[in-house]
Amino acid sequence: xxxxxxxxxxxxxxxxxxxxxxxxxxxxxxxxxxxxxxxxxxxxxxxxxxxxxxxxxxxxxxxxxxxxxxxxxxxxxxxxxxxxxxxxxxxxxxxxxxxxxxxxxxxxxxxxxxxxxxxxxxxxxxxxxxxxxxxxxxxxxxxxxxxxxxxxxxxxxxxxxxxxxxxxxxxxxxxxxxxxxxxxxxxxxxxxxxxxxxxxxxxxxxxxxxxxxxxxxxxxxxxxxxxxxxxxxxxxxxxxxxxxxxxxxxxxxxxxxxxxxxxxxxxxxxxxxxxxxxxxxxx
Amino acid sequence: xxxxxxxxxxxxxxxxxxxxxxxxxxxxxxxxxxxxxxxxxxxxxxxxxxxxxxxxxxxxxxxxxxxxxxxxxxxxxxxxxxxxxxxxxxxxxxxxxxxxxxxxxxxxxxxxxxxxxxxxxxxxxxxxxxxxxxxxxxxxxxxxxxxxxxxxxxxxxxxxxxxxxxxxxxxxxxxxxxxxxxxxxxxxxxxxxxxxxxxxxxxxxxxxxxxxxxxxxxxxxxxxxxxxxxxxxxxxxxxxxxxxxxxxxxxxx
Numbered sequence: 001x002x003x004x005x006x007x008x009x010x011x012x013x014x015x016x017x018x019x020x021x022x023x024x025x026x027x028x029x030x031x032x033x034x035x036x037x038x039x040x041x042x043x044x045x046x047x048x049x050x051x052x053x054x055x056x057x058x059x060x061x062x063x064x065x066x067x068x069x070x071x072x073x074x075x076x077x078x079x080x081x082x083x084x085x086x087x088x089x090x091x092x093x094x095x096x097x098x099x100x101x102x103x104x105x106x107x108x109x110x111x112x113x114x115x116x117x118x119x120x121x122x123x124x125x126x127x128x129x130x131x132x133x134x135x136x137x138x139x140x141x142x143x144x145x146x147x148x149x150x151x152x153x154x155x156x157x158x159x160x161x162x163x164x165x166x167x168x169x170x171x172x173x174x175x176x177x178x179x180x181x182x183x184x185x186x187x188x189x190x191x192x193x194x195x196x197x198x199x200x201x202x203x204x205x206x207x208x209x210x211x212x213x214x215x216x217x218x219x220x221x222x223x224x225x226x227x228x229x230x231x232x233x234x235x236x237x238x239x240x241x242x243x244x245x246x247x248x249x250x251x252x253x254x255x256x257x258x259x260x261x262x263x264x265x266x267x268x269x270x271x272x273x274x275x276x277x278x279x280x281x282x283x
Numbered sequence: 284x285x286x287x288x289x290x291x292x293x294x295x296x297x298x299x300x301x302x303x304x305x306x307x308x309x310x311x312x313x314x315x316x317x318x319x320x321x322x323x324x325x326x327x328x329x330x331x332x333x334x335x336x337x338x339x340x341x342x343x344x345x346x347x348x349x350x351x352x353x354x355x356x357x358x359x360x361x362x363x364x365x366x367x368x369x370x371x372x373x374x375x376x377x378x379x380x381x382x383x384x385x386x387x388x389x390x391x392x393x394x395x396x397x398x399x400x401x402x403x404x405x406x407x408x409x410x411x412x413x414x415x416x417x418x419x420x421x422x423x424x425x426x427x428x429x430x431x432x433x434x435x436x437x438x439x440x441x442x443x444x445x446x447x448x449x450x451x452x453x454x455x456x457x458x459x460x461x462x463x464x465x466x467x468x469x470x471x472x473x474x475x476x477x478x479x480x481x482x483x484x485x486x487x488x489x490x491x492x493x494x495x496x497x498x499x500x501x502x503x504x505x506x507x508x509x510x511x512x513x514x515x516x517x518x519x520x521x522x523x524x525x526x527x528x529x530x531x532x533x534x535x536x
């Protein structure tokens with residue numbers, strides 16, 4: 001019984017002609033655009049069952065955020081289909097809808113409404129959100145008087161009180177100082193125990209191993225592995241330190257080489273012709 | 284799939300716009316009243332003292348038209364840029380994106396209500412008073428809002444791809460000011476053009492308002508039918524353009 005099902009999904013990002021004229025835009029709107037671009041995701045398939053907690057890992061530019069956007073319904077796949085059988089809350093960027101001139105309280109209710117809470121729920125959970133954010137009397141101050149940490153605390157508090165069934169999280173598992181981070185982690189554990197489903201993107205393999213049962217590894221838009229978190233993370237870590245070493249069994253050979261160009265345009269650097277793609281530095 | 288409460292969300296977004304607009308202003312909502320008053324005074328002076336004109340109750344004629352025009356202009360402009368202004372929300376939240384331009388239009392409504400109070404004051408001052416026909420106002424305004432939502436959906440969606448749209452809207456408003464009965468009256472429009480003139484939804488609304496406020500007369504059936512037709516057409520076109528365009532918002536924002 002899967003709650004998220006992704007079948008043969010591809011997403012193409014097209015090169016955009018910055019000098020496009022009005023008629024080009026109009027033509028693009030009414031016809032299916034054809035050539036020029038690259039695959040951000042290529043033939044990705046997986047199923048997530050209820051109450052599962054799944055991580056998506058991979059180097060920068062692997063297509064992780066694109067995948068989350070597709071699952072959230074923010075963008076449409078070019079091929080394949082995505083089915084989500086429940087209500088979801090996307091925590092893609094904490095506090096992205098906040099306005100500096102409004103008070104914490106005002107921002108709280110706007111943000112909560114955006115995350116799908118109704119008025120009764122906001123009123124009912126207000127105290128709990130306030131307590132979690134540790135903002136105290138600052139809740140009635142305009143947001144521009146807040147420190148960056150305070151803003152994130154408020155955002156995280158609202159986000160984790162919306163209780164949607166499926167949480168889609170992009171790199172927001174721990175914010176603030178170590179004390180507050182612990183609190184965040186406890187809150188996530190709590191939400192997992194309550195039966196929520198998680199789909200998480202993180203660069204921190206420690207965090208991923210702590211919160212997820214399963215991991216999906218994307219490389220240049222191709223799914224390299226999908227399995228128990230420990231196995232996949234080990235393979236990923238090994239690949240990131242020494243890409244030349246052969247991967248353990250069970251990892252798909254599709255990662256070599258990443259043929260992802262389509263059409264005539266070839267952005268340099270996005271393609272490696274060798275037997276294995278080069279790992280990017282910095283991670 | 285987003286399963287929240289759209290009515291509550293819409294209310295929050297409208298309230299947000301309203302609060303942001305007036306926060307940090309010492310005169311607050313008085314700016315809403317001052318702007319049309321200044322416009323009315325200067326036009327009334329120019330067109331009664333410098334030029335002469337035969338329109339009875341000219342200040343009421345002016346103010347009711349200016350309020351209507353200002354609402355239309357403000358709502359259309361803010362909805363046009365709304366998708367770009369809220370790109371963060373559009374890219375990170377799976378709410379139906381129609382919410383954004385619609386809330387941009389509706390957040391001009393509190394404004395309008397404040398200015399309507401001003402109009403009521405002036406109407407009594409001019410010795411006209413409020414009559415039974417004022418009950419038509421919510422109906423014609425409702426039709427106008429439908430028109431505006433269709434227009435706003437279309438222009439906001441196109442603005443994502445072609446940034447020239449903003450200037451097209453601004454220029455259209457400039458033209459629009461002169462093809463609606465603000466500083467002249469419908470009787471001055473050449474007879475041969477009157478039929479076509481009424482298809483302009485903003486002209487239709489101002490004509491209906493003038494009939495109601497100045498002549499205590501219900502808007503004519505022909506006018507209501509034209510306004511309804513344009514509203515339906517605008518809504519159909521607007522939703523269709525938006526529906527097609529919004530599939531590519533994520534890539535373009």
